[in-house]
Amino acid sequence: MRIAFAFVAVVSCITAIAAQNTASSSGFSCTTAVPPKYAGATTIFAWGANWYGQLSSPKDIEPRPYPLLVGSASMNVSKITGGFMHNAVLDAAGNQAWLAGLAESGQMGGGPTVNTKQTQYLPVPFIVDDVDPELFTRAVHDIAGGYQHTCLITQRFNWTTPQGVVYCSGNNDKGQLGRSDIESVTYILPVTATDPMFTAASITALASGPDNMVALTSTGELWSWGANSNGELGNGQTTDANQPVRVHNMRNIVKIGCGFGFCAALDASGILYGWGKNDRFQLGGASTEKAVAIPVQILADVSDFSCGGAHMLAVVENRLYSWGEGTLGATGHPKNIPSLVLDRWYVRTPTAVADFANVNIRSIAAGGKHSIVLDTCGVVYTFGSDSLGQLGQEKLTAKRYQFRSLVAKTNANIKRRGVKPVAVYASWFNSFVVTEETAL
Numbered sequence: 001m002r003i004a005f006a007f008v009a010v011v012s013c014i015t016a017i018a019a020q021n022t023a024s025s026s027g028f029s030c031t032t033a034v035p036p037k038y039a040g041a042t043t044i045f046a047w048g049a050n051w052y053g054q055l056s057s058p059k060d061i062e063p064r065p066y067p068l069l070v071g072s073a074s075m076n077v078s079k080i081t082g083g084f085m086h087n088a089v090l091d092a093a094g095n096q097a098w099l100a101g102l103a104e105s106g107q108m109g110g111g112p113t114v115n116t117k118q119t120q121y122l123p124v125p126f127i128v129d130d131v132d133p134e135l136f137t138r139a140v141h142d143i144a145g146g147y148q149h150t151c152l153i154t155q156r157f158n159w160t161t162p163q164g165v166v167y168c169s170g171n172n173d174k175g176q177l178g179r180s181d182i183e184s185v186t187y188i189l190p191v192t193a194t195d196p197m198f199t200a201a202s203i204t205a206l207a208s209g210p211d212n213m214v215a216l217t218s219t220g221e222l223w224s225w226g227a228n229s230n231g232e233l234g235n236g237q238t239t240d241a242n243q244p245v246r247v248h249n250m251r252n253i254v255k256i257g258c259g260f261g262f263c264a265a266l267d268a269s270g271i272l273y274g275w276g277k278n279d280r281f282q283l284g285g286a287s288t289e290k291a292v293a294i295p296v297q298i299l300a301d302v303s304d305f306s307c308g309g310a311h312m313l314a315v316v317e318n319r320l321y322s323w324g325e326g327t328l329g330a331t332g333h334p335k336n337i338p339s340l341v342l343d344r345w346y347v348r349t350p351t352a353v354a355d356f357a358n359v360n361i362r363s364i365a366a367g368g369k370h371s372i373v374l375d376t377c378g379v380v381y382t383f384g385s386d387s388l389g390q391l392g393q394e395k396l397t398a399k400r401y402q403f404r405s406l407v408a409k410t411n412a413n414i415k416r417r418g419v420k421p422v423a424v425y426a427s428w429f430n431s432f433v434v435t436e437e438t439a440l
Helices: 197-199
Strands: 029-032 042-048 064-070 075-082 086-091 095-100 119-125 140-143 148-156 165-171 184-192 203-208 214-215 222-224 243-248 253-258 262-267 271-278 291-298 302-307 311-316 319-325 345-352 361-366 370-375 382-384 420-426 430-436
Touching: 042 075, 075 420, 075 430, 086 140, 119 140, 140 203, 148 203, 165 203, 165 214, 197 253, 214 253, 253 302, 262 302, 311 345, 311 361, 311 370, 370 420, 370 430
Parallel strands: 075 140, 203 253, 302 361, 361 420
Antiparallel strands: 029 203, 029 253, 042 064, 042 430, 075 086, 086 095, 095 119, 140 148, 148 165, 165 184, 203 214, 214 222, 222 243, 253 262, 262 271, 271 291, 302 311, 311 319, 319 345, 361 370, 370 382, 420 430
């Protein structure tokens, strides 16, 4: 296993860029209420695990330790979300979802004829009935993937609202599809609910853990369903739910995200809340319990955040903070930070990452055991575990290693084409950089 722990020095980027295109993602999925739109056409560079073609590389299914141009030139990306071994790209216009990777549990939603390994990012022809197949042509407004399932948001049947209904496909052993009538399904089905408040709600964003879902409504409230052994549904209980339940006392939420067994939400005033698994201080010292079934306040004045496998990143007044499991360096902290903060490489409380003190941050993403940061000058930083090439470096020989992404060096055509990095995303074992076709 290749590991990079922290930074030695970081070159600061002083030039400020407007924040309206700020975007981030996480180990499973983390999303804003409205996915960002970029000024120009976009392309994607990715690296990391590729066992099932999740990097869209049919001729090479080995891990890719350096940036690889993936997808199609026709993609105009607004979001990338990762399951465990499958990834999805959302078109900026909200009209298309492109998926690649493992599909054996039906998580692609394209019916039983979809290959178990889809090694190209293809626009998925979602199927809503496996007996009498109906091509799903409604616009997709958001998408999120878990361990073996995928959910998306689309219009209502009567097409009177622009968005609001959740469809899911894949494994349903924990109720993660939001239904009680199936064990698994290879085509998409709408989430069912007996609560009329959920039925009437317009869903604007989704986030997924391995086997659980969180949905954000247009009124800033949260609903959740699926696995709940760690309290990750946030409803005060620890029993799984195969229908949506209300997340306790969440109001005016603007962003949601989930990691492995825990979830988080940011409200309009900048307060970050978390709930669920807390055995590695995923909730930033907000509770001493190993699992928390109702939301607790983690941090204030937050402008962005991202959930990793067992760690979190957040931006507070343009400073990068991290906490949770830092065993493989995903929090970016050296071993000699104060003992009150560090416990067996678990960072107990939100702590500023020293090497980013003078870096203007544009986008952040937390993966399973790695992290990605994009500054306003277009420099991409990665740190943490590199066991499958998640850091984008072919060779890591030092235990402590600071570097920038090789995107600009390995792919020399980026500058020639006049593109620049505008956002970073992460799945459990993958890293992504979205580049925009505008002058540098």
